[in-house]
Amino acid sequence: MSGSNILVSAESYVRQLFSKQLPDKLCFHNLAHTEMVVKASKEISQGMQLTNEEREIILIAAWFHDTGYIRTYAGHEEESKNIAREFLQKNQYTPLKISKVLTCIAATQLEKAPKEISEKVLRDADLYHLSSSNYFKWLGLLRKEWETVLDSKVSDDQWHLQNLDFLHQHNYCTAYGQKKLEKGKQANLKKNIQALEGYYHDAQ
Template sequence: MIDKAKDHCTQLLLNGSCSKLPFHNIEHTKEVVDNARLISNYLGFTDDETEPILIAAWFHDTGLSKTYIGHEEVSKALASGFLKKMHYDPNRLDTVLECIDATKMPQCPKNKYAEVLCDADLFHIGTPNFFFKKLLLRREWAVNGIMNVNEMEWHHVNLKFLHENHFKTRYGKDILEKGKLVNEAKVKYILSFYN
């Protein structure tokens, strides 16, 4: 089922408006899937436990193929329609939808599966890759009319985001949180030159 979801979502992400997004594109989705697998392995999840998380990871941004604001609801509808057609187990389908729902900001995961997808989605904020990713996101938000700010304001936006978002899983707390604190310190350092 993961492979079927991967093929279906790849088509949606490559052929919809997502293909033109600097940040929320197929590459981001592939990274989230890989991150979710890594975190699930670290936590000792079985293949059965990991499956709905990976399916949710493939679907979580597919709604961007149709809308930018509120895309999670569209992603859930796309996942639900596809998985029902595949006669996917209704209880596992609920888990997939709960995972996708939890990626809405601010993240509010209601179970351990959703916690994995939340950390997988924000994985980059705990890595050195954060500074490259935030450039892509800034461009995406400017192009889509979400936010168009100067350099100093953008650093303040990122500092607030880093400060307010915390990893949910043991992997996130053990490994990614340290990197996030390093990134927070770097942004503060950058901002010290604007005073």
Template sequence: MIKEVEMYCRNLLHTTRCKTLPFHNLTHTEEVVLHVNHICNAMDVDQKDKELVITAAWFHDTGFSKTYKGHEEESKNIAIQFLSELGTEEEVIKNICVCIEATKIPQTPTTTLAEILCDADIFHISTPHFYYRKILLRREWEVYCNMSMTDKEWHELNLDFLKNIHFKSTYGKEILEKGKQENIKKVQQILAYYDRE
């Protein structure tokens, strides 16, 4: 199932308006899948559950092909339709949708697998890669959400986001949280520069 899902989602993310999104594009989804795999291995998740959450990862942003706001609902609909055609068990589809729904900000996972997808989706905030990714997100919001702000306002928004979003899985809390705290310090240092002006 995974191979068929990957091919379908790659095609969808590569041929629809998703390909024009600076942040929520195929590259982001590939990274989330990679991070899901990494977290599952670290947490010793069994193969069946791992495949379930990897499937959810491939689908989690496909809804951007239809809408920007509330894309999670569309992502679930796309997953339901495709997986039903594959003959996937209803319970599996339901659990995949639970994972996708949980990635909506503020994240509200209700299962361990949903926690893993949530953490994989924001994995970048625990790495130095965060600074590159947030430039892409800022551009995306300017173009698709008509959100324009000063550099200082952008850094303040990022600081607020970092302080208020929390890793959910045991791996996220024990490992990823450290990197997030480092990024909080860096953003605070950037903002201190503005305060000296």
């Protein structure tokens, strides 16, 4: 199967999978998030001037990186890898390329340090929303999802503090991310500080 065909098949497969099997309560980790990650992967790959084969690996991984949520919430990455492996083997994708796709998916785990450029691109794409003008919209969806799925309820000030801490600790992995995405992230960091300051001001 050619590169363009495998990508079309991967997209179609994941769209159907999410449509039929993804729980409704997942309002952040859903098709909209995956579409954003795919779009971001294309943007970063182009900015990094990657080869067509590298882009193909990254985009397949982008489509599949959250499919494991149809089976489990915690540790979904392993299930995502299993689903991707099953699909790619059925489509006669080469073992070497399958391995690269699975390594990319694994790199979306925050505790792992991405090594290859393809892993770094997907990691940056997965956290593209940190730099987005819709940052607070995405945050609201994530908060709602955690409240529903994990029964994790925190106060507004705790929520802003958690996200501020995450923004401070986060670093984009690719040169493109560091040059282009970091600006948006820093703007959102300032907005988060302002929101926190506003909360404390109102509470006084």
